[in-house]
Amino acid sequence: MNLGSIGPRGGTADYDVAVAGFGPVGATAALTLARAGLRVVVLERERRLSDDPSESRASTFHPPTLEILDDLGVAGDLHEVGLVSDTYQYRDRREGLVAHFDLSSIAGDTRFPYRLQSEQRNLVEIIAAELRAMPNVTVAMGTRVTGVEAGPDGAEFTVEPGGRVRARWAIGADGARSDVRAGLGIEFTGMTYPEQFLVVSTTEDFAKLVPGIASVNYISDPVEWLVLLRTPLHWRALFPIPPGADAEAEAQAPAEIQRRLQSIAPLDRDYDVAHSRIYRVHQRVAERFRDGPVLLAGDAAHINNPLGGLGMNSGIHDAAAAAAAILAAEDGDRRAVDGYAETRRAVARDYVRVVTHQNWESLKEQDPGERARHAARMRAIAADPVRAREHLLRATMLAGSRTATGTPR
Known part of the structure; x- marks a missing residue:
């Protein structure tokens, strides 16, 4: 793997595939394509990979995602x-x-009948180590896409610092504020949730504080619902906060963070807080996932709330499907890229967006009758082995992952 060498300054470098973004989605696509022998360049706007152990990004890997990564x-x-x-x-x-x-x-449905909790940066670092041994891969850190042209013979990126990158195929995996998507003029329609989300990471062990608690928990409440889950280094709690600068400042105050944590399980001292941050949450899907030789994947193509851990996972499924479509097109099946765009957009629109929004609705439900009915439904599902399996197949993204989701399984 070459680092930061995409050709002479101001010149043009040629590749088989250009991947914008070196997060888990771009990294998965790059490794898949490079393993097939294509010349791949990765363009990453950040100057270095994140090494912050407290970074509160995606951390849940579902069974079909683990299958994809196992195959890699x-x-x-x-x-x-x-x-x-x-x-x-x-x-x-x-x-x-x-x-x-x-x-x-669901052990009979997958070789990974569990979720794996691991921060997304771990996957990127692991793949980066693999790519270092591959001479057909260039990773250009600190390189931002400032322009993109898609034509019948390939894509051409203008990048900063100066230069141009030309490739037969390209994948825009450069996040929710995608420069590739913007450069192609693709609309990113949807909605922004009214509340913001506060994420707090603590080294305190909730397994000792709340008897019988699982490592992933969805906790409903009409006033202050939350998600509580364990990662290798921390327990992480996600709370909603109302919109507005005053509410944001109040939520980040140390005393308020302590109040929220103490409300989960009281301690006779302050919780040790490793990290906290606030972010806005959106549900958006790109108008189209393909423009000629350029395919969108991951957050560049669709974003959703984090309830259920579907965002990064569906993005990695995008990466596997996009790479498979490009390889099929290289073998002469040009319809594969159209199939990618249609199938993956349908998954984002009809599955990921729907499931994550339903999760949000049920956690914050205020009507006592509806709350009771929802709780009764969930108890009944958990008590019935057949219904429980069906629920788990859907919740873990296994349902249809080998067909409807368009992953190359």
Whole structure:
């Protein structure tokens, strides 16, 4: 892997595939294509990979995602820096445990009947190590796409610092504020949630503080719902906060963070807080996932709320499907890239967006009758082995992952 060498300053460099973005989506696509022997360049606007252990980005890898990564030969290393989570729970702030789900019930459907908790930066670092041994890969850090032209013979990127990159195919995996998507003039329609989300990471062990708690928990409440999950280094809590600068400042105050954590499980001292941040949450899907030889993937193509851990996972599925489509087109099947764009957009629109929004609706439900009915439904599903398996197949993205989601399984 070459670092930061895409050709002479002001000149043009030629590749088979250009990948914009070196997050988990771009990294997966780059490794897949490079393993097939294509000349790949990765353009990453940041100057270095994140090495912040407290960074509160995506951390849940679902079974079909682990299958994709296993086929790439990187799942083993990811497990070494991950935490296996084979159960999760729906809880209520006032009533406690509502439903408990054990992923061992889908052992016949996947070789990974669990979630793996591991920060997304771990996957990127593992793939970067793989790419270093590959002479057909160039990773250009600190290189931003400032212009893109898509034509019948390929794509051409203008990049900063000066230069141009030309490739037969390109994948825009450069995040929610995608320069590739903007350069192609593709609309990114959808909505922004009214509340913001506060994420707090603590080194305190909730497994000792809340008897019987799972490593992933969705906790409903009409006033202050939350998601509580364990990662290899921390427990992480996600809370909603109302919009507005005053509410944002109040939510980040140390005393308010302590109040929220103490409301989960009281301690006779302050919680140790490793990291906290606030972010806005959107549900948006790109108007189209393809413009000629350029395919969009991951957050560049669709973003959603994090409830259920579908964002990074669906993005990695995009990466695998986009790479498979390009390889099929290289072998003469030009319809494959059209199939990618249609299928993956349908998944983002009809599955990921729908499921994550339903999760949000159920957690914040205020009507007592509807809350009781939802709790009764979840208890009934958890108590019925057949319905529980169907629920888990959908929640873990296994349902249709080998067909409807367009992943090359």
